[in-house]
Amino acid sequence: ILEVEYEGPDIPRERVPDDILYHQKTDASSGSTNFVNGLNYRCFEGPWWRLLPNLDHLTAVKTGVVSNFDIGVGSRDKHVGLQFSGFIEIPQDGDYTFYVQSDDGSRMFIGESSLQVSTHGRAELPPSSRLAVEELELQWSEVEGVVTSFHHFQGVLEVDLMTEMGLVRLKVAEDSDCSFVLRPQNRIRAVGVVRRILNLDGRLMRSDFYAQHWDDIDQQYITPTIWAEYPISKIGNLLTMESSNVVDSVVHLSGRITSPDAGQTMVLEDRSGRIVLDNGPVPDDRVGLSASVLGVLSLDGSNWVLRCAHFRRLEEHGTEIDNLPILTTAEQICQLSLEEAVRGYPVRIRGVITSPMEYNGAVLQDSSRGIYINTGQATHLQIGDYCEIEGVTGPFEFQPYIEVSQLRKLGTGSLPDPVRPTWDQLINGSMHCNYVELEGVITSIKGHSVALLTRDERINVRLNPIGPDLPWDALGATVRLRGSLLADWDGESRRVVVGSIYLDQHRVALIRPAHTYPFSIPLKPIGDLLQFDAQAGALQRVRVSGQLLHKDAQMSWLSDGENGLRFIPVEEMSARVGDLVEVVGFVDLSEPSPLLRDAVVRQLGTAEPPVPQKLKVNELLRDEYDSRLVQVDAVLLGVSRRQDGVVLEMQSGLRRFRVMLGGSSGFDKLPTPGSHLELTGVYVGQGGNRVLGRPIDSFQLHLNSIRDIHVLSRPPWWTLQRLMLVVGLLFGVLTAAMVWINMLHRKVEERTHQLGDQIRQRQRAERQREVEQERARVAHDLHDDLGSGLTEVNMLAALVKNPATSAAAKTRYADEMNELALRMVTSLDEIVWAVNPRNDTIAS
Structure with missing residues (x-):
C-alpha cells in the first residue's frame, strides 16, 4: 500500500492528482528540456529488507514513467523497492502538508537537500591506527588478516578475516570486479572504519570493519592456485x-x-x-x-x-624463478600440495612453539594454524618460545613442512587460544599440528592411551608419556585436555587412521570427577529425557530405571512401562530379561529412542513381563514403538541361520521385516515357512535419526526365545512348493516315458533293419544253395545222359567197325547211333531250357 496526500491553502486533504505531477524530458535533437506529466520511477529487487534501504546505491532492474505514485509498476509483489522522482505544480504560496502512508515503510523528500557535498580533488587519507578496545565506537583504522570466506550481497562485498585479534568481518561498499583475485587464504590489509558494539557483559568488542572502495584494500599475498584457474x-x-x-x-x-x-x-x-x-x-x-x-x-x-x-x-624463458612468493603464514604453506611444496617456497614466519619434538623437530603455530618445522640442528626449543624462522617448504609425507635455515628466539610468547575441533576435524586429520582443547569423559585407560567420549563420539587419544599425568581417578571423569594435536596416519598410504590421534598434552584439567557411586544421581523417567533440562548434556550422566526387555552381545533394551530406551553396558551384566534394573550412562538422543552409552547396570529385582502392545497391520512403521515390547501377526517366509542365532523373514500385509532370535538350540522346533505366527519381541527401528528429522524406514523384532513364537496356523499340505514338486515329478516321469518310448521306437526300427538284413542274407544263401543244387543236378544229368549215350555210341561204333559184323548189322547199328544222337540232342535242349533264368522254377 502506498498513498500520497497533501493539503494547503484552499485545498483540503486529498490524494495528489495526476495533472500536477511532472517530470523533465529532454529533446534529443535540440537539447531543450520540457516538463511532461508523470513521474519517473526506478524499480529495485532485493532480499528481505528489515529497513528501507538507500536505493541510490542499488542498481535498478526496471525504469519508466508513471502517472502517479503507483506501486503496480513493481517487477514483483514481494522483496521489491520503488523510487519516484519528479516535480509538483503548486498553485499559490503557502504552507502545504504532505502525508505518506505505507504498510512496508517509505520516505519522502521535497526540494533540494540542505547538505551540499562537492569534490575538490583527491587527498591523502589520514594516518591509520591499530584497533584498540578502549577507543571510540567508530574509528578510522586498518585491519590485516587472512581471508577465510567471502561473498557478494546486495552490491556489497563481505569478507571474513582471521586477524591476530580474532575474526573480523570486512564490508566493502564498492563491489568492484577487481575482487576476482580474492580467494580463501589470501592475506589482505584494508583501511576504513571499524565499529565496536557492546557484548552481553557490557564491554565494547569489535564488530564489522567498513571500507569504501576496492582501492582501500591491499592484496599482500595471493594464493598460488589462482594462476592455474x-x-x-x-x-x-x-x-x-x-x-x-x-x-x-x-x-x-x-x-x-x-x-x-x-x-x-x-x-x-x-x-x-x-x-x-x-x-x-x-x-x-x-x-x-x-x-x-x-x-x-x-x-x-x-x-x-x-x-x-x-x-x-618469470625468468627469461617464461618459467617461475626460484625466489617464489614469500609465504608468511602457516595456513599458506598447508594449502600447498605436496608437489608444490617440493619447489621450495621461501618462508618467513613468526609464531610460538607449541610442541618441541625429537630429531630436531617442533610444531610452530602462528595466528592462522600450526605447522611442523625441521630445524636441522639441536636448538633446545621450549613450549612457549616465540620465534622468527626463515626457510623453505618441503614435502613431508603427510603435510607440507618448513625446512628451517635460520631461527631466532624473540622471547617468550603466549600460547594461542586452543581450537575446539568438531568431530569431523578430529577424524579427517585437518587439525594436524594445531593447538587444541578436547573435552570428554575418559572411559578407558591403557598405558598412555585413553578412550575419550566426546560430545559427538568416542576417539582414542595417545598421550605424551612425559607430559602432565592424568589424575589418579581419571577413569569416568570429565576432563579437558589442551595441547598440540598430531594426526595418526599410515606411512605407506599417507591416509589418516580414523578414530585415533596423538596429543602432546600441556594441561590436563579435571572438570567433573567420576562419581564414586553413580547410582546416587537423581532418577529420571525415560519420557523426561526429551524435555527441557538446563543441566542436560552429552557428557552428563543420567539415571533411569525399568524392566529389562532384551539383551544381546552389543546392546540391551529397557522399558519403564510407557517408554523404552536402548543402552550399551560397559561390561557384561548379570541381569536377566525380565529383571528390574537401574541404568546410568551418557544419553544420545539422535536414535529413534534414547540411547545410553557406557552404561552401568544395577539389578533391583524381578517382575512379571509387561503386556505387549498389539500392532495393527497398517501401523507397523512408527518411531513411537521403538524399544518397546510389541506383538505382531505375520507369515513366515523363510529362515536363515547365523553364528549367533537365526533370522526369520516375515511379512505382515505388504510390509516385510526381520525377526532376530539368538541362541544355539531349539531351532529344530521352528515352524515351517508359510505358517501364520504371532510374535512377541522388542521393536527395533532402523534408519531413523531425530537430529536429521528422518523417521525410521524399517524395523526388526528381537525375540528372547522360541517361546515368543506362537503358531496361529500351519500352511496347507498342498503348498505351492509341494504342488510345484508334484508337478515337477509328473513332468519328470512324463519326460522319462517320452524319452523311453522314443528310445524304444528307435530300437525297434534298428532291429527291424537288422532282421530285414538277416532275412535278405538268408534268402540269398538259400537261393545260392538251390542254384548249387540245380547245378549239381544238371551236371549229374549231363553226366548220366551224355555218359551213357556216349558209351552206347562208342559201343555201336565199335560194332560197326568190327569186320565180323555183317552189313545189315552195321546198318542197324548205324541207325541206332543216329537215333541215340538225336535223343542226346533232345536231352541237351531240355537241360538248356531248364537252366535258362526265364524258365527258372526256383522259388525267389
Whole structure:
C-alpha cells in the first residue's frame, strides 16, 4: 500500500492528482528540456529488507514513467523497492502538508537537500591506527588478516578475516570486479572504519570493519592456485576477438613489462602484441620485468586495457624463478600440495612453539594454524618460545613442512587460544599440528592411551608419556585436555587412521570427577529425557530405571512401562530379561529412542513381563514403538541361520521385516515357512535419526526365545512348493516315458533293419544253395545222359567197325547211333531250357 496526500491553502486533504505531477524530458535533437506529466520511477529487487534501504546505491532492474505514485509498476509483489522522482505544480504560496502512508515503510523528500557535498580533488587519507578496545565506537583504522570466506550481497562485498585479534568481518561498499583475485587464504590489509558494539557483559568488542572502495584494500599475498584457474592467452589473439566476447573478462597473460617513459603507464607485450596495464604509474623495479599477469580486459574508448592487474615474476624463458612468493603464514604453506611444496617456497614466519619434538623437530603455530618445522640442528626449543624462522617448504609425507635455515628466539610468547575441533576435524586429520582443547569423559585407560567420549563420539587419544599425568581417578571423569594435536596416519598410504590421534598434552584439567557411586544421581523417567533440562548434556550422566526387555552381545533394551530406551553396558551384566534394573550412562538422543552409552547396570529385582502392545497391520512403521515390547501377526517366509542365532523373514500385509532370535538350540522346533505366527519381541527401528528429522524406514523384532513364537496356523499340505514338486515329478516321469518310448521306437526300427538284413542274407544263401543244387543236378544229368549215350555210341561204333559184323548189322547199328544222337540232342535242349533264368522254377 502506498498513498500520497497533501493539503494547503484552499485545498483540503486529498490524494495528489495526476495533472500536477511532472517530470523533465529532454529533446534529443535540440537539447531543450520540457516538463511532461508523470513521474519517473526506478524499480529495485532485493532480499528481505528489515529497513528501507538507500536505493541510490542499488542498481535498478526496471525504469519508466508513471502517472502517479503507483506501486503496480513493481517487477514483483514481494522483496521489491520503488523510487519516484519528479516535480509538483503548486498553485499559490503557502504552507502545504504532505502525508505518506505505507504498510512496508517509505520516505519522502521535497526540494533540494540542505547538505551540499562537492569534490575538490583527491587527498591523502589520514594516518591509520591499530584497533584498540578502549577507543571510540567508530574509528578510522586498518585491519590485516587472512581471508577465510567471502561473498557478494546486495552490491556489497563481505569478507571474513582471521586477524591476530580474532575474526573480523570486512564490508566493502564498492563491489568492484577487481575482487576476482580474492580467494580463501589470501592475506589482505584494508583501511576504513571499524565499529565496536557492546557484548552481553557490557564491554565494547569489535564488530564489522567498513571500507569504501576496492582501492582501500591491499592484496599482500595471493594464493598460488589462482594462476592455474585461468589458462595463458596471447595478447594478439585477444585483440582480434569480438569485443563483446572478451570485454570485462579475467585473462591470464605472459610477457615483458615496459614503459615509454619513467612514471608513465605500464605496457605488457609479448611476441603477438601489446596491451596497456591500467595500474597507474609503473614502479622502476618492474620495468623490463618478465611476468605473468592476471587482470580484467576492458575497453578505454577503442583501446584495450588490462585493469586490476596482478603480477608474478618469470625468468627469461617464461618459467617461475626460484625466489617464489614469500609465504608468511602457516595456513599458506598447508594449502600447498605436496608437489608444490617440493619447489621450495621461501618462508618467513613468526609464531610460538607449541610442541618441541625429537630429531630436531617442533610444531610452530602462528595466528592462522600450526605447522611442523625441521630445524636441522639441536636448538633446545621450549613450549612457549616465540620465534622468527626463515626457510623453505618441503614435502613431508603427510603435510607440507618448513625446512628451517635460520631461527631466532624473540622471547617468550603466549600460547594461542586452543581450537575446539568438531568431530569431523578430529577424524579427517585437518587439525594436524594445531593447538587444541578436547573435552570428554575418559572411559578407558591403557598405558598412555585413553578412550575419550566426546560430545559427538568416542576417539582414542595417545598421550605424551612425559607430559602432565592424568589424575589418579581419571577413569569416568570429565576432563579437558589442551595441547598440540598430531594426526595418526599410515606411512605407506599417507591416509589418516580414523578414530585415533596423538596429543602432546600441556594441561590436563579435571572438570567433573567420576562419581564414586553413580547410582546416587537423581532418577529420571525415560519420557523426561526429551524435555527441557538446563543441566542436560552429552557428557552428563543420567539415571533411569525399568524392566529389562532384551539383551544381546552389543546392546540391551529397557522399558519403564510407557517408554523404552536402548543402552550399551560397559561390561557384561548379570541381569536377566525380565529383571528390574537401574541404568546410568551418557544419553544420545539422535536414535529413534534414547540411547545410553557406557552404561552401568544395577539389578533391583524381578517382575512379571509387561503386556505387549498389539500392532495393527497398517501401523507397523512408527518411531513411537521403538524399544518397546510389541506383538505382531505375520507369515513366515523363510529362515536363515547365523553364528549367533537365526533370522526369520516375515511379512505382515505388504510390509516385510526381520525377526532376530539368538541362541544355539531349539531351532529344530521352528515352524515351517508359510505358517501364520504371532510374535512377541522388542521393536527395533532402523534408519531413523531425530537430529536429521528422518523417521525410521524399517524395523526388526528381537525375540528372547522360541517361546515368543506362537503358531496361529500351519500352511496347507498342498503348498505351492509341494504342488510345484508334484508337478515337477509328473513332468519328470512324463519326460522319462517320452524319452523311453522314443528310445524304444528307435530300437525297434534298428532291429527291424537288422532282421530285414538277416532275412535278405538268408534268402540269398538259400537261393545260392538251390542254384548249387540245380547245378549239381544238371551236371549229374549231363553226366548220366551224355555218359551213357556216349558209351552206347562208342559201343555201336565199335560194332560197326568190327569186320565180323555183317552189313545189315552195321546198318542197324548205324541207325541206332543216329537215333541215340538225336535223343542226346533232345536231352541237351531240355537241360538248356531248364537252366535258362526265364524258365527258372526256383522259388525267389
